[in-house]
Amino acid sequence: MDRLPAARRFVRRFVAGPALEDALGVAARLNADGVDAAITHLGENVVTIADAARAADAYLEVLDETARRRLGAVPSLKLTHLGLDLGDDACRANLERVAARGLAARTLVWIDMESSAYTDRTLDLYGRLHPTYSNLACVVQSYLRRTEQDVEGLIEIGATVRLCKGAYREPPQLAFPDKRDVDLSYARSLDRLLSADALARGVYPAFATHDERLIGRAREQARAGGVAADRYEVQMLYGIRHDLHAPLRSAGLRLRVLVPYGEDWYGYFMRRLAERPANLAFFFRQVFRG
Numbered sequence: 001m002d003r004l005p006a007a008r009r010f011v012r013r014f015v016a017g018p019a020l021e022d023a024l025g026v027a028a029r030l031n032a033d034g035v036d037a038a039i040t041h042l043g044e045n046v047v048t049i050a051d052a053a054r055a056a057d058a059y060l061e062v063l064d065e066t067a068r069r070r071l072g073a074v075p076s077l078k079l080t081h082l083g084l085d086l087g088d089d090a091c092r093a094n095l096e097r098v099a100a101r102g103l104a105a106r107t108l109v110w111i112d113m114e115s116s117a118y119t120d121r122t123l124d125l126y127g128r129l130h131p132t133y134s135n136l137a138c139v140v141q142s143y144l145r146r147t148e149q150d151v152e153g154l155i156e157i158g159a160t161v162r163l164c165k166g167a168y169r170e171p172p173q174l175a176f177p178d179k180r181d182v183d184l185s186y187a188r189s190l191d192r193l194l195s196a197d198a199l200a201r202g203v204y205p206a207f208a209t210h211d212e213r214l215i216g217r218a219r220e221q222a223r224a225g226g227v228a229a230d231r232y233e234v235q236m237l238y239g240i241r242h243d244l245h246a247p248l249r250s251a252g253l254r255l256r257v258l259v260p261y262g263e264d265w266y267g268y269f270m271r272r273l274a275e276r277p278a279n280l281a282f283f284f285r286q287v288f289r290g
């Protein structure tokens, strides 16, 4: 796929480019339109301590460069990129390096949620580091049956939480197989995260979805509860539903777009293809035409 120009072009629809400079350029353009960015250096499941340390170094560079250029952009990282498969201690040390630099720069650091094999360890590490690094933010996935319970635990500690639907293949014992149940679960967690009780505890929710009905629900709940526009945000992925940016911004919503960059795009790209069969058809048409 790397060698086919048509495939590379299609990957670029979802990935800013191979270098940090590409992501910073996209972030600057988003900022100019009043949209914040979250920058992801692509990579996951590293198998050496050196690779995990290099991933953390890349995020330090993200923090330094966004501060130097005064960009509205924060890192969003994966723990298996920072070495979670190599042990909690190695990963924690790398995460603390990034979290400390972020804290000094008053910048949030989002910890993405990966497959259910990592949910406990990710939330556990988040819970242990949150008292020291209040700038750490975590993610929950509405497709998991456990998530409503996890949301209650996160409300208790006043967490900064991204709510997404979930992007990994999971067994039915753990995740709702029916999309309608995933959406209903999303709506219930959204209501809880925007409740007066959650906000009073310091919760800052981010609704990561391109689903217009759910974005509408967040706006409606916020309006009904008198929640100020700066107490929550909507998040989207680079290359998806760009047409919604301007209307959401004009309506006064805080919007952040996650911008991935790097060479290791395969896993991320495949998840974007799998989310939408139409992407796959479009991809093959482009490749064969190319």
Ligand SMILES: Cc1cc2nc3c(=O)[nH]c(=O)nc-3n(C[C@H](O)[C@H](O)[C@H](O)COP(=O)(O)OP(=O)(O)OC[C@H]3O[C@@H](n4cnc5c(N)ncnc54)[C@H](O)[C@@H]3O)c2cc1C
Residues within 6 Å of the ligand: 111, 112, 113, 114, 139, 141, 164, 165, 166, 167, 168, 208, 209, 210, 211, 212, 235, 236, 237, 240, 241, 257, 258, 271, 272, 273, 275, 276, 279
């Ligand atoms: C900022 C952000 C961070 C995320 N972080 C994580 C994470 O940490 N862990 C995790 O598991 N998942 C994460 N995700 C992915 C998420 O779980 C979903 O897989 C993804 O957002 C698609 O679901 P949806 O909420 O947009 O709803 P859907 O119901 O899947 O889609 C709603 C509409 O959005 C559009 N759309 C959605 N996906 C695509 C696509 N791939 N291509 C083109 N159009 C599309 C379509 O118009 C579709 O009708 C994140 C998503 C966002 C936006």
